[in-house]
Amino acid sequence: MADFEVPELREYPIIPKLKEGVMAHSSPYVAKPELQQQLGFPGEMVDDWKEKAIDTLGELTGKYRSLQVFLDSCVKCGACTDKCHYYLGTSDPKNMPVARQDLLRKVYRRYYTLPGKIFGKLGMPGFVGAAELTEEVMDDWYAYFHQCSQCRRCSVYCPYGIDTAEISMAAREIMDAVGKGQKYCNEIIGKAQIIGNNLGLPEPALKNTLEGLEEDIEDETGVKVRMPLDEKGADVLLITPSADFFAEPHIDGLIGYAKVFHAAGISWTMSSYASEAANFGMFIGSYENTRKLSLRIREAAIELGVKRIVFGECGHAWRVAYSFLNTLAGPFDFLDPNYPVPQHICEFTYELMQQGKLNLDPSANDDMVLTYHDSCNVARASRMGDKPGGQFEIPRAIIRATCNNFHDMPADTIKEGTFCCGGGGGLLTDDLMEIRVKGAMPRMQALNDVTKNHSVTHMAAICAICKSQFSKVLPYYGFEMDQIVSLHQLVSNAIILDGQVTEGQETEGEEITN
Amino acid sequence: MALEVNGKTFETDEEGYLANLNEWEPDLANAMAKVDGAELTENHWQVINFLREYYEEYQIAPAVRVLTKAIGKKLGKDKGNSKYLYELFPYGPAKQACKYAGLPKPTGCV
Numbered sequence: 016m017a018d019f020e021v022p023e024l025r026e027y028p029i030i031p032k033l034k035e036g037v038m039a040h041s042s043p044y045v046a047k048p049e050l051q052q053q054l055g056f057p058g059e060m061v062d063d064w065k066e067k068a069i070d071t072l073g074e075l076t077g078k079y080r081s082l083q084v085f086l087d088s089c090v091k092c093g094a095c096t097d098k099c100h101y102y103l104g105t106s107d108p109k110n111m112p113v114a115r116q117d118l119l120r121k122v123y124r125r126y127y128t129l130p131g132k133i134f135g136k137l138g139m140p141g142f143v144g145a146a147e148l149t150e151e152v153m154d155d156w157y158a159y160f161h162q163c164s165q166c167r168r169c170s171v172y173c174p175y176g177i178d179t180a181e182i183s184m185a186a187r188e189i190m191d192a193v194g195k196g197q198k199y200c201n202e203i204i205g206k207a208q209i210i211g212n213n214l215g216l217p218e219p220a221l222k223n224t225l226e227g228l229e230e231d232i233e234d235e236t237g238v239k240v241r242m243p244l245d246e247k248g249a250d251v252l253l254i255t256p257s258a259d260f261f262a263e264p265h266i267d268g269l270i271g272y273a274k275v276f277h278a279a280g281i282s283w284t285m286s287s288y289a290s291e292a293a294n295f296g297m298f299i300g301s302y303e304n305t306r307k308l309s310l311r312i313r314e315a316a317i318e319l320g321v322k323r324i325v326f327g328e329c330g331h332a333w334r335v336a337y338s339f340l341n342t343l344a345g346p347f348d349f350l351d352p353n354y355p356v357p358q359h360i361c362e363f364t365y366e367l368m369q370q371g372k373l374n375l376d377p378s379a380n381d382d383m384v385l386t387y388h389d390s391c392n393v394a395r396a397s398r399m400g401d402k403p404g405g406q407f408e409i410p411r412a413i414i415r416a417t418c419n420n421f422h423d424m425p426a427d428t429i430k431e432g433t434f435c436c437g438g439g440g441g442l443l444t445d446d447l448m449e450i451r452v453k454g455a456m457p458r459m460q461a462l463n464d465v466t467k468n469h470s471v472t473h474m475a476a477i478c479a480i481c482k483s484q485f486s487k488v489l490p491y492y493g494f495e496m497d498q499i500v501s502l503h504q505l506v507s508n509a510i511i512l513d514g515q516v517t518e519g520q521e522t523e524g525e526e527i528t529n
Numbered sequence: 530m531a532l533e534v535n536g537k538t539f540e541t542d543e544e545g546y547l548a549n550l551n552e553w554e555p556d557l558a559n560a561m562a563k564v565d566g567a568e569l570t571e572n573h574w575q576v577i578n579f580l581r582e583y584y585e586e587y588q589i590a591p592a593v594r595v596l597t598k599a600i601g602k603k604l605g606k607d608k609g610n611s612k613y614l615y616e617l618f619p620y621g622p623a624k625q626a627c628k629y630a631g632l633p634k635p636t637g638c639v
Contacts, residue, residue: 044543203636213637220587227595258638261592262623263611293638329638443638445544445624479638487621496615 019449021491022104022456024463030097031106038107042158043446044198053205054304057194064193065148069126071192072119075185076127082185085177086123089113095169095179100434101162104453109159112169112179118155119186121146153195160186161197162450165298165331165440166391171431183440184300191299199444204295204304211311212257212291218244221287224260232270237516240277242269242285245319249284251276252316254336254357255327256292256479264501265482268328271503272360274510278374279367283325289315292332293479297339298441305335309343322351325358328501330390330439330478333359337397361477362399364506365409368416374511377419383473384420385505386465387411388458388485389433390478404430410477410502417509422469428461436476438484451484452491459492466494475502534560546627546634553581553631561629565620569629573617575603580630590627590635 048058061067076083095112097103102110109115124131124145131145140146165180190196206215216224225242232240243249253276259269276283289311296305316324324347326336336357341347347356355362367373387410399405407430414421428434437454465471476482476499485499511517532539534557540548545561547553558577562569569577579599583591591599593611601609614622623635 199636206636214589214635214639216589217587220589220591223587224592224595227592227598231594231598256638261635261637262639263593266592266594483639497611 017449017452017491019452022453024456024460024492028103028457028460031103033108034106035108038101038105038110038162038450039155039158041162041447041450042154043161043442043444046196046198046201050198050201050205051191051194051196053208054191054196054201054301056191056196056201060194064153064195067193068148068153068189069122071189072123072185073127075188076123079181079185081178082181085116085175085182086120088175089116089120089177090175092174094172094174095177098169098172099163099179100166100168100437100457101164101450101454104437104456105162105450109155110162112173112177115159115163116177116179116182117144118152118159119182120144122148122152153190156186157190157195160190161442161447162454163440164391164435164437164442164454166435167395168391168432168435171395180440184297186300187298187441188300191301196299197441199446200295200298200441204299204308207291207295207308207311208304211286211288213293213295214257214261216257216260216290218287221260221285221290225285228266228270228273232273236512238277238512238514240273240512242273243283244285245287246282246284247319249282249319249321251281251283251323251325252289252312252319252321253283253285253325253327253360254289254292254312254332255285255360256329256332257290258293258479258483259327260290262479262483263486264497264499264504265328265479267504267507268501269503271501271505271507271510272327274507274512275360275364275367275373275503278510278512279372284319284321286315286319288318292326292329292336294332294335295441297331297335305339306343309335309340312340313344313347316347317349323354323358324350324356325360325363327360328477328479328503330392330480334392334396359399359409360503361409361413362405364413364503365400368413373506375416375506375509376511377417377509379508380418380505381420383418383500384422384469384471385414385418385500386422386424386462386471386474387414387429387502388424388436388474388476388481389429390476390481391433391435391439393477394433395431407431410475413502414475414505417505422465422471424461424465428457434458434461436478436481436484437488438480439478443480443484448487452488455484455488455492459488459494462494463492473498473500475500475505477502532557532560532564544628544634547631550631550633557631558629565625572604572608573626573629576600576614576617576622576626577630579603580626580632584630584632590623590632593623596622
């Protein structure tokens with residue numbers, strides 16, 4: 016199945032012995048000149064790339080105080096070393112967060128600290144943890160900063176809160192600035208800026224897909240549930256990852272959102288102009304590109320005259336939306352101030368559940384025993400609801416209301432300690448399959464634990480990347496690809512719409528309490 | 530990268546997708562399948578032909594749901610599901626079938 020060794024799942028996690036350089040070969044395809052140029056980057060490596068890289072590093076530390084603090088403050092305590100899923104899955108020491116950071120830090124120390132400058136001139140920069148920027152260093156950057164999914168797990172355990180995600184973003188921005196960008200991310204950003212979404216789905220295709228889904232729902236339930244596109248005057252604009260229109264199991268989540276809007280009687284629409292929630296601009300650390308994608312959402316909201324913006328199930332999108340949307344594309348003073356700007360679809364559904372507006376029959380999901388995968392950027396870079404930890408509790412409350420059988424995975428693998436799916440941060444591409452499969456090991460191990468001990472059959476998630484990544488990597492570990500489900504797929508199964516025809520009015524399933 | 534078929538050279542990208550959509554011809558699909566160690570049957574062709582027709586109209590590959598529905602109509606309901614499509618195209622119907630059909634690779638969180 017694979018031309019690399021798939022890690023073994025163990026009964027309990029171990030810290031692997033170091034295998035130096037085993038992942039040095041893992042580098043994604045480089046973006047072609049036209050892809051680079053459309054994002055405002057040089058087409059290919061510029062002649063003075065070394066000077067340009069050092070200058071850009073200086074600009075970034077000047078612009079982002081956090082970056083400079085992160086580069087300055089590491090004391091090499093080692094708390095992060097065994098926290099990265101890519102290190103645990105590959106044994107490559109450069110996938111330890113501190114070592115990954117040091118790839119950039121040593122260059123920063125050489126050119127931007129006094130000891131680095133002095134010892135650099137003496138020809139012994141290594142004495143103070145500094146290093147010259149060479150082609151080998153650049154190759155290491157390209158390989159290992161594309162083995163970081165920017166999941167921020169390491170930052171939770173760092174006593175200084177050093178965020179490797181931000182260091183990875185800076186490194187990618189420097190590489191883009193000298194003309195060495197990643198094909199996967201940069202191609203996608205270009206498509207989203209030209210067509211409106213990462214897949215490149217034009218409006219007619221979107222319309223055709225949504226009409227087909229309306230037919231499917233009516234066939235299944237007997238109820239006309241709408242999937243509105245570009246409808247002016249709707250109350251809510253739904254911004255969702257384009258994978259929700261295209262892939263499995265994402266599309267079942269989209270059907271779930273539509274049923275919730277229908278049951279609540281709230282008018283809503285999607286936009287063909289802003290038909291993407293995921294913002295890949297963040298993955299490459301590019302403020303300008305992150306902003307351009309965010310502005311499309313603002314423009315669509317104004318054009319359609321909506322009162323609220325709700326985001327679908329998408330992890331990094333929610334980070335950008337929750338944490339940065341207002342400064343990137345605000346102020347959103349034209350929206351209804353009685354609702355959070357923006358709102359997560361889970362908050363939206365949860366609120367309706369609290370108000371008793373959704374008729375839910377959890378026995379509809381009795382054929383499954385669920386667990387929940389906290390997506391990294393929702394867990395560690397955002398929040399939901401009005402209480403701390405809402406991003407953990409609200410999705411679980413929805414699962415409990417829609418399913419009778421639920422078990423959490425081991426405590427050190429969920430909530431703020433959640434393990435990334437292995438495909439986040441711009442790594443969800445076939446040319447990085449080895450690192451994706453190996454990086455999924457800690458999550459697969461945790462899933463294996465609840466499968467064995469609690470008969471868990473399915474894992475729910477609220478991120479398009481997580482869903483695609485798990486569909487792909489589950490079979491490598493002996494699971495089935497369809498064991499990953501959308502959270503709103505559970506809602507879709509459990510919700511009973513007014514006038515819905517239920518199949519033969521089945522008897523209720525046996526209730527199992529946990 | 531390039532692929533030689535019937536004495537003609539077809540440019541492909543680093544992942545083996547055809548560079549110029551208009552150059553596609555059926556023998557190229559057969560040759561691409563051969564590289565992957567597969568042989569295209571009538572059922573594969575139903576999928577490939579549908580992908581090409583859909584692309585012609587919408588400039589994008591169909592969503593997996595759209596594809597399974599269409600194949601279910603053509604080949605029977607028991608074949609209108611992703612499990613069947615994965616049997617035909619083990620690397621994923623969206624990506625592998627698009628490649629053989631000469632279409633660009635679907636991008637994004639898929």
